[in-house]
Amino acid sequence: MTLASLVAAGASPGEVTAALRRLDVPFELSTEGAEVNGVGALRVTVHHPEGHAHRGFRAIRALIEGAGLPARAAGRAVEAFRRLAVAEGAVHGVDPEEVTFHEVGAVDSIVDVVGSCVALELLGVSSVTCGPLPMGTGVVRAAHGNLPVPGPATLEVLKGSRVRWTEETRETTTPTGASLMAAFTGGRFTDAAPPMTLLSVGYGAGRARFEHAPNLLRAVVGELEGYAEALTLLEANVDDATGEILGAAVERLLAAGAPDAWLEPIVMKRGRGAYKICALVPRTAAETLARLLMRETGALGVRHLGVGRTVAERRHVVVELPYGRCRVKVGSLDGEDFVAAPEYADASRLATETGLPLAEIYADARVAYEKERPADKRKPTAGS
Numbered sequence: 001m002t003l004a005s006l007v008a009a010g011a012s013p014g015e016v017t018a019a020l021r022r023l024d025v026p027f028e029l030s031t032e033g034a035e036v037n038g039v040g041a042l043r044v045t046v047h048h049p050e051g052h053a054h055r056g057f058r059a060i061r062a063l064i065e066g067a068g069l070p071a072r073a074a075g076r077a078v079e080a081f082r083r084l085a086v087a088e089g090a091v092h093g094v095d096p097e098e099v100t101f102h103e104v105g106a107v108d109s110i111v112d113v114v115g116s117c118v119a120l121e122l123l124g125v126s127s128v129t130c131g132p133l134p135m136g137t138g139v140v141r142a143a144h145g146n147l148p149v150p151g152p153a154t155l156e157v158l159k160g161s162r163v164r165w166t167e168e169t170r171e172t173t174t175p176t177g178a179s180l181m182a183a184f185t186g187g188r189f190t191d192a193a194p195p196m197t198l199l200s201v202g203y204g205a206g207r208a209r210f211e212h213a214p215n216l217l218r219a220v221v222g223e224l225e226g227y228a229e230a231l232t233l234l235e236a237n238v239d240d241a242t243g244e245i246l247g248a249a250v251e252r253l254l255a256a257g258a259p260d261a262w263l264e265p266i267v268m269k270r271g272r273g274a275y276k277i278c279a280l281v282p283r284t285a286a287e288t289l290a291r292l293l294m295r296e297t298g299a300l301g302v303r304h305l306g307v308g309r310t311v312a313e314r315r316h317v318v319v320e321l322p323y324g325r326c327r328v329k330v331g332s333l334d335g336e337d338f339v340a341a342p343e344y345a346d347a348s349r350l351a352t353e354t355g356l357p358l359a360e361i362y363a364d365a366r367v368a369y370e371k372e373r374p375a376d377k378r379k380p381t382a383g384s
Contacts, residue, residue, distance in 0.1 A: 008202025075285025087156035196222030
């Protein structure tokens with residue numbers, strides 16, 4: 001239903017399928033229209049050969065990380081399975097790294113989870129909010145026999161998160177669905193959706209018929225303006241890596257999707273000079289990028305610190321100068337521009353081509369932007 005709702009909201013099923021082919025598992029995707037309580041929706045079905053492979057968390061993680069998927073999509077998928085492995089491990093008394101999935105290890109579940117993460121990437125989704133997940137009642141048949149609803153693994157995944165109880169005598173949230181939404185949101189479910197400019201809506205249809213609510217999952221896609229973003233700060237102290245290795249690690253982290261990464265000189269025990277390598281990363285990609293940091297630097301451990309940042313709306317405006325084009329990055333809050341900064345790469349290129357001082361290029365670009373900016377925008381302050 002998650003994958004169906006995101007495809008219905010605009011993610012290309014062809015591009016989703018093409019990305020999933022990199023997993024090297026046999027499957028086919030089909031879509032069909034459905035109507036639930038008068039609402040037009042989409043239903044996605046995963047077709048695969050008979051038989052269920054029981055894969056462990058390690059195998060699934062290796063499958064995802066070796067598929068060459070976009071870093072954020074791979075990070076979200078690994079995080080979903082990690083949360084599920086932790087939950088299953090708690091239920092069965094097994095180390096999460098040793099957990100073997102049954103239903104979730106099957107091809108259709110892997111395609112559902114990874115496909116949903118790829119669809120988010122195709123839609124350009126940077127953050128996800130979701131209301132408290134519905135908890136049904138009754139009994140569900142699983143690989144280990146009949147289990148109460150909600151399933152034990154579902155409750156483990158959702159520990160510390162808000163949920164809502166319903167009167168549906170069916171399983172309304174599966175362990176996989178709970179893990180996927182918890183990975184998308186960091187486990188923070190709220191009825192208060194952030195203000196946005198609405199772009200598209202999609203409905204994913206389930207097959208069961210509910211008594212008290214339509215069996216639909218709705219995805220709403222929009223652009224946020226000036227919002228608070230939840231991130232993870234990764235940190236590691238390194239005293240045995242060269243400057244070249246550390247510099248390359250910063251570049252790799254940025255290329256893999258970290259919004260920012262940097263080095264800080266520090267003094268460790270016994271007066272040893274060292275560096276702290278830091279990266280701000282999406283929470284859904286924290287585990288993947290922490291492992292990247294360790295592989296690149298040889299660090300044996302990485303600290304994870306939850307942080308937030310307030311993000312302004314940003315856009316680029318191209319201005320025409322007498323000697324070439326230059327992009328100007330404009331920041332705004334509540335619809336009002338407050339900063340305009342020429343892009344360094346463009347300004348530096350023009351300075352090289354013309355022989356003019358970089359400061360003069362910056363000044364010309366700001367003047368050109370001021371002439372072209374919309375009349376209803378407040379004059380921005382100078383930025384660099």
